[in-house]
Amino acid sequence: MASIEATKAVEGDGVPVARAVLGLDIGGTKIAAGVVASDGSVQGFVSAPTEADRGPDDGVERLFELGRRAVAESGVAWEAVEAVGIGCGGPLDSANGILIAPLHLHGWRDVRVTELATAAYGRPAVLDNDAVAACAGEHRYGAGRGARNMVYLTISTGVGGGVVIDGALHRGRSGNGGELGHVTVDWHGRRCRGCGRRGCLEAYCSGTSIAERAQEAGMHGATAADVAQAARAGNTVAARLWDETCEALASGITSIVNLFEPEIVVLGGGVVRTGEQLLAPVRERVSEQAIGDPVQVVEAELGDAVGVVGAAAVAYERLPAR
């Protein structure tokens, strides 16, 4: 395979890149790859459709080919790429590098993805939950730089996240991090599609749940972005829905803050692209309600590359320091 051969070391912006890691992100819709330098900068970012229904053998091969393309397009020499970091939704076995049965990759079972990556690339590979990896990325390179205690939440199709405790990523017993979308906001409330329980944070604030609640309120076919826009335009139904979304999010974040006492809460994911329309009311309510020292509530910084940068961040975390 030509693309795995060493290309001439032409480093981005002419600045010597001390270290480089290949980051791979396996999403439900897209797979992505990029070469991440030890300062967090990304080169050769590429993505492609996941097409999970073509099965894991085909999917993993296309992922690795995408990784080769990323290295080729990055201009970073293969010799400089020390390791491979892979992020994917759970359940997975992070310690042994196995995709157990990712909810968003129907039919993929017990895929030994780090072993396959090491065989393909001849380099050590690590696997982590994508929400934990995104948390690592935002902590190492993004909005949470320097925080001792941090909570990262992604408000997207679902709600998930990760936690940094005393400077270290918390992976929990399962290695999938905590289920941050599944704190209760209302024990008698809406049924949660994710876990079947009533009244989870995710049942109110995920993009899917906002669209469902809009549908029920008569805004047929409206997405979360449509609801946000209609609320800005003065539509009272949309404004009420948006306010309820902010209130539920603030309630869930307050519970999480009361338990983990972070200095900072970083919010990422598609729903957060509404910016201060979401952040300002949530920030205000969390600051009114949470116990203890004030906590910052800020927007994530890494954008679309968060999956790739996060996967690389966990690889850097586990590589021996140099």
Place this chain on the structure above:
Amino acid sequence: MASIEATKAVEGDGVPVARAVLGLDIGGTKIAAGVVASDGSVQGFVSAPTEADRGPDDGVERLFELGRRAVAESGVAWEAVEAVGIGCGGPLDSANGILIAPLHLHGWRDVRVTELATAAYGRPAVLDNDAVAACAGEHRYGAGRGARNMVYLTISTGVGGGVVIDGALHRGRSGNGGELGHVTVDWHGRRCRGCGRRGCLEAYCSGTSIAERAQEAGMHGATAADVAQAARAGNTVAARLWDETCEALASGITSIVNLFEPEIVVLGGGVVRTGEQLLAPVRERVSEQAIGDPVQVVEAELGDAVGVVGAAAVAYERLPAR
């Protein structure tokens, strides 16, 4: 002071006590002291009214005198007592040994209690939040022995607790542990007396809240124990109240379990003395609702001495290993 002088080494049950620590517990109603061996056994357990309104100088002096009495009554030689552990409600500064302004000790401010203890006893002293200390005690000597990840909840006048992550006590940014009583169960629900927010776990499950809800339901003057007893006797109002209590507790515990993924949840405090009447329905609902691997829900084992044993456990944790 005669009682601080060394007494002859007569050790309990004739078994040599390898190490001993003096545990002191400063509650809102009672202060307590006891000598805790490195196997968790307590000798010379004594308690007295707190009488916090007599002020911190008087209170601390009586606490230290109680400690001397405990050592004298324990039969353990003073030479064998290596350190002093102190537990108290927050807010406090655990790292520097200062009672900042404990909520249950009105008017006590900035009391440098470990410095005073070291001056009084000539030994190193440590201070920790009483819920964190109780968690340490149950983890080291009680129902959570050997757990890597554990949550301890005390359901008493209020609701609090502590968390063990990867074998180590989690103290959080403030050193007061997380506010486990202040996870939301219903964001539109009852106002919480503890924090002012709506729908906290504590607003439904503390002894105080159960009594308040009983009052509102027409059971005038009923305590939590009265409600439990009436529910057992078939009173339908009491049965409904008790069921709601169990449901709220299960909901709060499920949120906490989803975030921390412990192997075991240990429940202590007065309300838990109702035993399986509380534990069985809570256990069943948590097992139905929580995501991930099964979690045990069990009763605490240390009983009334938990404050003293917990305070000693944090002292052992911080003493150099021997």
